[in-house]
Each structure stands twice: as structure tokens, then as C-alpha cells.
Amino acid sequence: MRTLQLTVDYFVDNSENYTQAVDLLKKGEVVAFPTETVYGLGAVATDEKAVKKIFDAKGRPSDNPLIVHIGTAEEVSLYTSYIPEVAKLCMEAFWPGPLTIVMHAKPNILAPSVTAGLDTVGIRMPNHPVALKLLQTLKAPLAAPSANRSGKPSPTKADHVFEDLQGIIPCILDGGMTGIGVESTVLDVTLNTPVILRPGGVTKEMLEAVIGPVDEPSIEQQKIESTPKAPGMKYIHYAPNAPVYLIDANKETIENAIKQLKSEHKVALLAPESFKDIKVDYYFSFGEAHNLEQMSATLYDALRACDKTDATIILATATTKSGVGTAIMNRLEKAAGGNWFSLK
Structure with a gap:
């Protein structure tokens, strides 16, 4: 299969590219x-049938539910049996935006694979001009997990998608690097x-x-659920x-870890800019220390960059579990399978 990469430029007429993408979706692609x-x-x-192609392309477990993306907030009532007041408040405050709200699904409307056998569905209205267009x-609603092979770092660039799914999917709309x-x-909210x-x-x-x-x-409490209610709850992602190991953002600790590892490993270090002078085989920056938004935006790109090296172990510095730092640490802990590096 040939994978088309259709660039969507904000400053020109992209109607033909959108038409190609929409035609493919309407044909069940x-x-x-x-x-x-x-x-x-x-x-x-x-x-x-179309939704199952997502699972096939990603190699995704069938008990992992999918998030439904919609273009207008009014569509929520088409796919949910009841919209709680708390959901309405969240929609008013955070939509369009990076918030998925899990509510009770209307029966026999969405494809069964979307909900993975649950009576709930996660819905969101994305805040991106290409997605909304x-x-x-x-x-129509789109079921859409991240566009990568299951378990790998999520894609924040069209090139990341191409690396994982070239020849597997028919089309990528390239809207540049994502923001968050x-x-x-x-x-x-159920x-x-x-x-x-x-x-x-x-x-x-x-x-x-x-x-x-x-x-x-x-994360440990989430694992108690045998069937995940949302993507990313059950499996290593x-x-x-x-292999990735978390390590405290302490220069002496990191330097000692590298000394311990260098006889047997090529080491990649993912850390803030202030650690760039540490002598290591490969260094990838998370951005400025304590700039959580910058770290969030660069996290997956840095993890993916490691795959272009011959590193045999990756050390990733931990950050605070406050604000968006909670999300960053959630992803790092799952990338590492919960493993922290310990000095001998």
C-alpha cells in the first residue's frame, strides 16, 4: 500500500487534500x-469494519477502547445516553481542547470495537484547525487513538507516523508538529x-x-482494573x-550511573538543557528545566530519537508530579515499565 502524505498549509487552499482524506474515510479506510x-x-x-482497521494497523489489543472525536459539541447527545451536569461544565470550560469525557454510550450506535464491550465511551472535541476541519x-465521528504502532512513543510529527505506518495506512494529513x-x-464522569x-x-x-x-x-491503582476504561491504563506504552530507566534529575547521580553503565552499554540521556554538558554517548534535551509545557511537547520526539541511535539503555530524568508534570511522569513511568535506575 502506498501511503500518501498530504501537507495541509494554513495559508493556502487545502480543500483538495481534505476531500481526499474524507473520501478515504467514507470508503471505510x-x-x-x-x-x-x-x-x-x-x-x-x-x-x-473501518474501526477494526485501526487495531490491525497499530497492532492494538482489542480490549483497549478508543476515543471518539467530534467536530461540534452538539454531537455529544448523538452518542451518549445522558450528559451529566458535570460533563456540561467541563465541555463549556475545556472544549475544544485536550479533555476526553467518559459517559454512558447510547446502545447500538457506535461500532462495538470502539467501546471494547463497555457501556461507556470517551468523547472529545479537539482544538486543532486540521482536526476540526x-x-x-x-x-461523522472519528474513533482515533494515537497514530503509531501500539506500545511505541506517540507521534507528534507526520514523519513519526510515516516511520511507524508507512505502507500500512493509505493517508497522513501533515499539519506540522503538534503543540501539547x-x-x-x-x-x-459516570x-x-x-x-x-x-x-x-x-x-x-x-x-x-x-x-x-x-x-x-x-498507576498501580489503575492496574487493578482488568478491563481498561480508557486508553493507556493497562499496557506498557x-x-x-x-529499555528506559527513570533517574532523579541530579547531576552527580546521573554521572555515577553513566560510569557504572559505560563498560557494557551505549547510554542515551534524556534530560533538561542544564544537563547537556554531561559526558554520555547520546543526549536529548527535554528543554529548559522546570518548563513542563516544553518538556511535554518534546517528550515523545526525544524518546523516538533514541531509536535512531545504537543506545542500549536510556536514562530519563524525572520531574515534578504537579500540573502537566503528572501527565509527563505518567508517560515516563509507562515507558520505563515503572523501573528506576539504582546505583550498585
């Missing part, structure tokens, strides 16, 4: 497209107290300012080829 978080791999969410031109860089926050199933760009603090108390379970 999948199309990769940018959102403000990461690139998504979309199929019409009411077409079971595609959805509003298509006039980590997937949307997933909020379950419970008495809303629960964050996956942290993202909309933080616990931001949500509580609008709707009051919100629960945020740890976001991992490059070499």
Missing part, C-alpha cells in the same frame, strides 16, 4: 491527522466523584477549579526499543 495533543489514526466510529467536512505533545486527559483515568494537558487542578473534587488514582 483509516487516515492519520494532527490534533493539539498527538497525531491520531482515525476511522468512522460507527463503521465496525476534517471532522466538520466529514460530518501528550495525549488528552481522560475524565470519567461516578459520584469524577475520576481522571489518564492525566494530560487539562490538569487535576484545572478540573477542580471548575467542578470541585476529582480523584486521580496512581510510549516505549522506544532500548
Whole structure:
């Protein structure tokens, strides 16, 4: 299969490229497209055969539900049986934007593979001109996980999608690099107290300012669920080829770790700009220290860059678990499988 890369330039008429993408989707194909978080791999969410092509392309487990993307907030009522008041408040405050809201699904509307056998569905309205234009031109919902092979770092550039899915999917809409860089926050509002199933760009603090108390379970608590209610809850995600180990952002600790490893390993270090002078085989910057938005935007690109080296181990510095740092650490902990480097 030939994979088309259709560049969508904000300053020219892109109608022909959108028409090609929409035609493919209407024919039951999948199309990769940018959102403000990461690139998504979309199929019409009411077409079971099309949705199954997402799972095939990604190598994704079938019990991992998909998020439904819509072009207008009014569409929520088409796919949910009830919209709680707390959901309405969140939609008003954060849509379009990086917030997925889990509600009870209307039966027999969405493709069964979208909900993975659950009676709930996660829905969001992305805040990206290309994603919104595609959805509003298509006039149908798109089920869309990240556009990468399952388990690998999510794509923040069209080139990342091409690296993973060239020859597997028919089309990529190239809208440049994404902004936020980590997937949307997933909020379950079907419970008495809303629960964050996956942290993202909309933080616990931001949500509580609008709707009051919100629960945020740890990664260990999330694993208790045998069937995940949201993407990223059950399986190792976001991992490059070499094993990843978390390490404290302390220069002496990192230098000692590299000394211990260098006789047997090629070491890649992912760390803030202030650590760039450390002698290591490969260094990739997370941006300026304490700039969590910059770290979020560059995280997956840095993880993917490691795969273009012969590094046999990756050390990634930890950050604070506040604000968007919670989402960053969630992704790093999953990339590392929860492993921290310890000095002998």
C-alpha cells in the first residue's frame, strides 16, 4: 500500500487534500491527522469494519477502547445516553481542547470495537484547525487513538507516523508538529466523584477549579482494573526499543550511573538543557528545566530519537508530579515499565 502524505498549509487552499482524506474515510479506510495533543489514526466510529482497521494497523489489543472525536459539541447527545451536569461544565470550560469525557454510550450506535464491550465511551472535541476541519467536512465521528504502532512513543510529527505506518495506512494529513505533545486527559464522569483515568494537558487542578473534587488514582491503582476504561491504563506504552530507566534529575547521580553503565552499554540521556554538558554517548534535551509545557511537547520526539541511535539503555530524568508534570511522569513511568535506575 502506498501511503500518501498530504501537507495541509494554513495559508493556502487545502480543500483538495481534505476531500481526499474524507473520501478515504467514507470508503471505510483509516487516515492519520494532527490534533493539539498527538497525531491520531482515525476511522468512522460507527463503521465496525473501518474501526477494526485501526487495531490491525497499530497492532492494538482489542480490549483497549478508543476515543471518539467530534467536530461540534452538539454531537455529544448523538452518542451518549445522558450528559451529566458535570460533563456540561467541563465541555463549556475545556472544549475544544485536550479533555476526553467518559459517559454512558447510547446502545447500538457506535461500532462495538470502539467501546471494547463497555457501556461507556470517551468523547472529545479537539482544538486543532486540521482536526476540526476534517471532522466538520466529514460530518461523522472519528474513533482515533494515537497514530503509531501500539506500545511505541506517540507521534507528534507526520514523519513519526510515516516511520511507524508507512505502507500500512493509505493517508497522513501533515499539519506540522503538534503543540501539547501528550495525549488528552481522560475524565470519567459516570461516578459520584469524577475520576481522571489518564492525566494530560487539562490538569487535576484545572478540573477542580471548575467542578470541585476529582480523584486521580496512581498507576498501580489503575492496574487493578482488568478491563481498561480508557486508553493507556493497562499496557506498557510510549516505549522506544532500548529499555528506559527513570533517574532523579541530579547531576552527580546521573554521572555515577553513566560510569557504572559505560563498560557494557551505549547510554542515551534524556534530560533538561542544564544537563547537556554531561559526558554520555547520546543526549536529548527535554528543554529548559522546570518548563513542563516544553518538556511535554518534546517528550515523545526525544524518546523516538533514541531509536535512531545504537543506545542500549536510556536514562530519563524525572520531574515534578504537579500540573502537566503528572501527565509527563505518567508517560515516563509507562515507558520505563515503572523501573528506576539504582546505583550498585
